[in-house]
Amino acid sequence: MARILLVDDEPSILNVLSTLMKSEGHEPVAARSGEKAQEIFLSELFDLMISDIRMAAVDGLQLLKIAHRERPQMAVIMLTAYGSVETAVQAMKEGAFDYVTKPFKVDELLLTVQRALEFTRVRNENDDLRRQLDARYEFENIVAESPAMRRVCEIIGRVARTDTTVLVSGESGTGKELIAQAIHAHSARRGRKFLPINCAALPESLLESEMFGHVKGAFTGATATKEGLFEAASGGTIFLDEIGSMSASIQAKLLRVLQDRQVRKVGSNESTTVDVRVIAATNDRLEDMIENKSFREDLYYRLSVIPIEIAPLRxxxxxxxxxxxxxxxxxxxxxxxxxxxxxxxxxxxxxxxxxxxxxxxxxxxxxxxxxxxxxxxxxxxxxxxxxxxxxxxxxxxxxxxxxxxxxxxxxxxxxxxxxxxxxxxxxxxxxxxxxxxxxxxxxxxxxxxxxxxxxx
Ligand SMILES: Nc1ncnc2c1ncn2[C@@H]1O[C@H](COP(=O)(O)OP(=O)(O)OP(=O)(O)O)[C@@H](O)[C@H]1O
Ligand SMILES: [Mg+2]
Incomplete structure (x- = not known):
């Protein structure tokens, strides 16, 4: 089944085309002018447009140009009056898939429709594939020549499309934050915030209220209720840098957020649901920290659903x-x-x-x-x-x-x-x-x- 936009200023032709397309199991939408058609294909997606060439105001060729520019994935078949081959050829040059002369033969039209749909399906699949391939290695600002970095980019490409928690580890200056940003920038969350917080830079009490927020009067100096980063990053990504320096009590709270997706402000009894992707980074060896009990093992497993290790430059x-x-x-x-x-x-x-x-x-x-x-x-x-x-x-x-x-x-x-x-x-x-x-x-x-x- 395909979504097909039909454009003609003659209602009788629109009717015939509509019935035909429905009988083939497609979903047709009719437009009685070029202007109307343009409005429709700019607000909805179609697999194919079948348009008359000769129409008042915005004619078929103009419409084709706009469609080709704005909706390159949509195939276009033009209907031309018998004998106006020149216009038809021009339409092909402008990017139409094919043309059918009026009055059309049903078989011929249906065959052309079938071919156009098949063609766009294959082409769009190829485009998707190519995009996936490009995404594997091409991150605008990440240099990745070594096999090790190429593998990192491959992983970024794959995890970006998911919402899983990622743990990036590597020595200082290896590019952990850059990788985290790239994951966010290539995810569906890219339109929302990427909020980094350095867990080593703040004392425990401040870090807790930064992350989860606090209510008015929660502690001396809390003169107003404040939203934490988890709420502020809603819909986006939070980057927890130097996760190894987090205190035991904050580790416990973070674990709860990762488990239930709920945050509770300091001094409050109520929880709010948050939709945030977590990317954590560390240059400590967390495995060793687990061994000597300074990092929770359960939190480690929650965080390192996808571990990315960046090798030192040497x-x-x-x-x-x-x-x-x-x-x-x-x-x-x-x-x-x-x-x-x-x-x-x-x-x-x-x-x-x-x-x-x-x-x-x-x-x-x-x-x-x-x-x-x-x-x-x-x-x-x-x-x-x-x-x-x-x-x-x-x-x-x-x-x-x-x-x-x-x-x-x-x-x-x-x-x-x-x-x-x-x-x-x-x-x-x-x-x-x-x-x-x-x-x-x-x-x-x-x-x-x-x-x-x-x-x-
Ligand atoms: N593969 C790379 N391609 C291009 N620039 C890179 C690459 N890796 C790192 N950089 C650049 O190097 C600098 C350090 O990277 P970044 O801040 O991400 O490292 P980090 O691992 O977070 O360091 P730290 O542990 O000190 O916080 C940044 O300016 C970053 O843009
Ligand atoms: Mg960093």
Missing amino acids: KRREDIQPLVSHFIRSEIRDHSQLPTIDPIAEMALERYDWPGNVRELQNAVRHALAFANGGVIQLNDLPAKVISATSASRAGEATNNFDEMSGRSLRNFLRTKEREYLGQVLKNYDGDKEKAAKSLHISLATLYRKLAGEED
Whole structure:
């Protein structure tokens, strides 16, 4: 069954078409003018529109243009007077699926309708599929080059469409809040609020009233009733950051909210139902905290329905370069004036261990941009920590290398560097050669060959 909009200024034709469509099991809606039809398809959804071309005021071609622009999913079949092939061809150019000449043969019309519906069904399915695929990897502001981050994006794409509670864990600066925002932004809740609250930043009593609200007179200073974040985020998402620092009593209250979807203001006996999605984040190891009884196990299981773990940046070095370009692009407005990076500086960025993860890298890029002049970022423009860490660990090696290097062929040098790099990548993947080969965009056989030091 399809919803079909019929447009003609002749009532008799509308009647015939209506009866025909109903007899085929469809649901027709009739419009006696182009204006009326436009009004209807802008407020309701149809699978197909069958429209006469020649009508007063808004004629069929104009209507087609609007429909094509505003309702691209709706197929359009035009009815043309016998002999006006030129207009019909124009209609096809404007995006009509097909045309049928009047007076029409019933069989021909029904066949065209069937084909148009089949066509749009397949096309719309394809669009859906493509959107799903895009959503898997494409989050506007998330750089995800490494397999680890790609997997994270895949999970985001899947959980965004649900309402389940998500627990994001990862070291400081790995992008936990960014991930939480992306989940919200791709969920049906995106039109509502995303409210973050840092559980470590507030003393217990204040955190409780921030989260759940309080009634007037609940405590000294509560001069008026105040709505908590759970109520304020109604219909949206609440982001509970640093969940590991929550006190036992607040943990108990949060558990109740997650179980019954009910919040009770501090000092009140009444509960209110709330519709809020919860995303929590932690850089503590909650499993250890459960072990030593500082985090409730039952709350942990409620929160971690979908766990997302973000690896530290040093474990996904493929993300470093793309992140650097991403941050340069977001710092510099004029993209025709983007600076380049000297290879030595680039190597330093790739080798540093980034204990502060992506946030530290972002700051390093800002630092470098402030110091660089002449449109090239040099090693010396990087923060001292990055320079000294690389030079400390590599200084000896670098000079040795330099001695070694003199007199060596470029080919020889490159091979040594290549093996060094392969070793690093392998280490990143805990020795998994298949994964390493994939990330290097080479075949497993090539990797084995290179590791064995065979000639190319
Ligand atoms: N994959 C990424 N792509 C682009 N930007 C990123 C990525 N990961 C992190 N960032 C950026 O790095 C900065 C730190 O990220 P965020 O604040 O989300 O980290 P966090 O894990 O919440 O840190 P903390 O534990 O310190 O609260 C932000 O500016 C964020 O936009
Ligand atoms: Mg954070």
